[in-house]
Amino acid sequence: MRSSKNAAPTGHRSRGTFSLMRDVIVLSSDRVALVREALAQALRATGPAVAVVAPGSDTSWVPVQVHDDIAVLLETSGSGSAPKRVALSAVALMANARASQGRLGGPGRWVLALPAHFIGGLQVLIRSLDADREPVVLTRESFNTAALVEAIMSISDDERIYVSLVPVQLGRVMEHVEHDPASMAIFARLSAILVGGQRTSPALLERARAYGLPVVTTYGSTETAGGCVYDGSPLADVRVNVRPDGRIEIGGPVLATEFVGEPDLTAQRFSRAEGDDTRWYLTDDLGEYLDGVLSVQGRADRVLISGGIKVNLDLVEEVTESIRECAHAVAVSLPDEEWGERVGLVAELDPAETGSDPRALSDLMKAIIRDELGVAAVPRDVRLVEHLPRLSSGKPDRLVCAALFVD
Template sequence: MPDQVFGGELPNDEIAAIISTSGSTGTPKQTMLSVDALAASAMGTALALQAEGQWLLTLPVHYVAGFQVLVRSLYAGTQPWVMDTSGGFTPQAFTDAAGELTDRVRFTSLVPTQLHRLLTDPTPETLRLLRRFDAILLGGAPAGASLRSLARSQDLKIVETYGMSETCGGCVYDGTPLDGVELRSVEGRLRIGGAVLADGYLDAPGLTEERFVFNSGQRWFVTDDAGDVATDGSVTVHGRLDDVIITGALKVSATRVSDVIQAVPGVEQALVLGIRSEEWGTAVAAAIVGDVDAELIRQAVHVELGAHAVPKSIVTLDALPLLPGGKPDRRTIHTLLERA
């Protein structure tokens, strides 16, 4: 199994697991998670969901979202059910696995692409079993307005999560930090503090010192994300700091362009990136899944955000390329857009 959860010589007895980051935009880092951090995350999740129950595992366990399903089950004393992913993630495989759950209280963790597949022409049985979950954690990537709306229309109990390997997975649920987790916005960049923080990166002391910093007597993880923290502690994540595309000396938010595109009827998914351009320096480009005329997309973006935000290149795909953990493979998608 690549990027092992266990294996090798752990740096000290307090480290329970070494989890690889997704590597969606670069080389994966090996994150050291302690027993105490994993326990704090599991207990925080139980408090946020106001229950413990049986979990359905649909994600690889060598990524933090999948590994945490096992950790939460361990602390809850429940038996998780593992979905058969030998043929990839399919609605039928999910339906078969969800039908095997026996506990009264049931949870699962999905990435947006998985939920999108489940809600595309679903069978009545798939919908029945989705509605049976007391909570469906949705994270790993922005869900998008259209997917959120579709999930609400089907009465699904979706909980949008924000977090990363360095925070033992999701540490903010529906904009509210888990118990014991604190977020700050420093010059627009989010920092996360609390017992859920990793001990650092394996064999990378310099990077650990750079990303895990001390301030006001507390340890913080410096994220790559822009966001705001309200006076009540609630968090709004605006997207990655490198989400801003500077095209023709004007700034464009890739997240905002993506949201506008995903609101266009016929668009199922969209990912917006900046690509090299001799004329603009960097040009806005979009990869979409769906059946819609590219000119309608350009018109929608023009009306909502202005001419400078209109994608110069639009590529239609059958599906977004994904990393093993279920996140969009931004590097592969960038290459496809560059070649278009």
């Protein structure tokens, strides 16, 4: 077990009275060419820091100036809670980008399929800048596989091709491939498909890998400058620790500098190890780290207690998504007078099952969950929907899902 002390806010050096400051400009993520140009200057420290924001979003949180080690400011998506605003240094961003390309086998051409106001999309731009290659940008407002096919086909055969997706996008790729198996010849040109941003169901990964898609699962967050653990293995210079309470800590040069305007939260989440000066970030995730492989088991705030028994909501979702009739699922905590808390389940049906009997499907899901996870995990209520409510990041909107159970 390591011991630690609170880190200095910068994570790189102490800020004294005479710390240098730099201006901040705000750019909408749909202005990709401008974002890329400003990002290049910010990373070289020849221009202002850049706050990359969603089109039309509130920018009142963006400061006029930041300390000069900060290059980028991003707002997290906040799928189940209020968003956080994260300040990242050029050191952290480049450390992640170069470690990623080293793990993948070298630089290549990237397809930008995610908005640049998310760290997954921003890192596509950073890796492209570092490799001195233009990314291929999917210009349509919403992701579709036809645009991805066109992007892949526009790239020379002799180049490595990479794309970063969230699970719902990978699901659409699989639907495309299963509907048109001949299209695998195009997707086979991809050297790697990074998939992250949220939990990816084992069933979806199994489908993708059965077709030979080069899927690489990533674990990380905006606070770690993007995915920093690939297929369970940390990238170069990234360290992993699991505390006695099961929460995952990430250490190394990829860590964010601070939460904008929240010094107390910064001090709570970032610490520096005594002795070796490693800086650590405490995540909200639970996991095991055995023989150099990290297994993420869900979020610490995604465990409820029903009748004195702990129920992992992420496991409820995983079991539900293994059922053929269910495409995606969200499990939420519902207050219960008798048991304290019970599970509420929102299930998105597979399109082929939309005509099935809802009562029978609900009973099937409850029975399978009972068999796999025990009676405490059985949902009190099930809502069957055609499409899960989602944030612009593609993550399920858990707050909206929870509201479905409010009478």
